Amino acid sequence: MKSQSVLVLGGTGTVGSSLVADLAGKGVDVAAATRDPSKFRKLAGVRAVRFDYTDASTFPSALEGVEKVFVMLPPGQTAADRLLGPFLDAALARVRRVVTMTAAGVEMDEGIPLRKVERIVERSGVAWTHIRPSWFMQNFHTFWMGSIRAAGSIALPAADARTAFIDARDIAACAAAALAGEGHAGKAYTLTGQEALTYGEAAAILTRETGRRIVYQPVDDETFRAALLAAGLPADYAGFLVGLFGTVRAGFAARVTPDVQQILGRPGRTLTEYARDHKALFGVV
Numbered sequence: 001m002k003s004q005s006v007l008v009l010g011g012t013g014t015v016g017s018s019l020v021a022d023l024a025g026k027g028v029d030v031a032a033a034t035r036d037p038s039k040f041r042k043l044a045g046v047r048a049v050r051f052d053y054t055d056a057s058t059f060p061s062a063l064e065g066v067e068k069v070f071v072m073l074p075p076g077q078t079a080a081d082r083l084l085g086p087f088l089d090a091a092l093a094r095v096r097r098v099v100t101m102t103a104a105g106v107e108m109d110e111g112i113p114l115r116k117v118e119r120i121v122e123r124s125g126v127a128w129t130h131i132r133p134s135w136f137m138q139n140f141h142t143f144w145m146g147s148i149r150a151a152g153s154i155a156l157p158a159a160d161a162r163t164a165f166i167d168a169r170d171i172a173a174c175a176a177a178a179l180a181g182e183g184h185a186g187k188a189y190t191l192t193g194q195e196a197l198t199y200g201e202a203a204a205i206l207t208r209e210t211g212r213r214i215v216y217q218p219v220d221d222e223t224f225r226a227a228l229l230a231a232g233l234p235a236d237y238a239g240f241l242v243g244l245f246g247t248v249r250a251g252f253a254a255r256v257t258p259d260v261q262q263i264l265g266r267p268g269r270t271l272t273e274y275a276r277d278h279k280a281l282f283g284v285v
């Protein structure tokens with residue numbers, strides 16, 4: 001086994017899959033965590049390891065030979081510190097480097113579960129880096145794709161507030177730099193795109209670049225909550241998302257930071273670049 005083996009949680013996910021490829025491209029030995037390694041697409045330098053944060057029996061083999069860990073929690077959870085606690089106990093006792101992906105703004109309230117995850121990592125004595133991304137551009141082809149396909153619209157309670165959307169590939173590139181490079185220990189980065197757009201502006205860009213007509217429909221909190229519940233989200237997570245859009249309307253998501261440029265030496269991708277690269281996913285080719 002090569003040195004510097006990195007375990008990537010969420011190795012099949014939006015950020016994790018890109019991170020796995022970036023690290024392998026840097027010659028790092030990568031263990032991609034997934035609940036089902038048999039479905040993992042083969043990639044040189046990458047081994048898929050079975051990992052389920054709800055099943056502690058998967059931790060020892062996932063951590064075998066691992067020196068560094070990328071920690072993330074899948075979306076849809078409101079108790080990140082409790083859910084990740086058992087894995088963090090196991091991992092922090094044996095690795096020497098952790099990069100945690102949480103979310104922009106978690107540092108504003110020590111009671112936020114993802115901030116508690118960061119604090120657990122900080123207190124462990126292991127060298128850490130926190131990456132705190134803004135809203136992902138990729139949400140347009142994941143979370144919001146259902147209503148784009150069904151109604152040609154994105155219905156959100158964001159009013160006309162701006163969001164500095166970030167491309168998940170840039171988040172992954174920053175995580176790869178922190179895991180494989182030097183000079184990032186003890187730092188917390190807020191990762192944003194280079195421009196803050198309203199959802200109306202974003203919808204216009206997506207329409208122009210993908211050829212699919214997409215409009216932004218501002219809705220109130222209760223309309224949004226009802227749509228989330230109808231889509232099957234649990235009430236606590238629906239409430240969490242409603243609250244998050246309150247922070248968007250208050251302007252907190254509009255902040256553009258220089259962190260991606262500082263880490264990568266280039267600005268983050270624009271929404272136009274994202275839309276061009278993902279045009280096929282919008283169903284118009």
Ligand SMILES: NC(=O)c1ccc[n+]([C@@H]2O[C@H](COP(=O)([O-])OP(=O)(O)OC[C@H]3O[C@@H](n4cnc5c(N)ncnc54)[C@H](OP(=O)(O)O)[C@@H]3O)[C@@H](O)[C@H]2O)c1
Binds near residue numbers: 011012035052074133
């Ligand atoms: N979307 C945004 O705008 C945004 C903004 C800021 C922060 N964030 C944060 O980013 C995180 C989500 O990142 P993402 O979008 O890259 O995730 P994602 O694409 O939804 O990936 C989910 C990953 O979690 C894995 N997974 C699911 N259940 C699991 C379990 N029980 N045990 C172990 N792994 C499991 C899945 O792997 P398998 O199915 O292969 O097991 C998959 O690789 C969240 O913590 C969210 O708070 C998101």
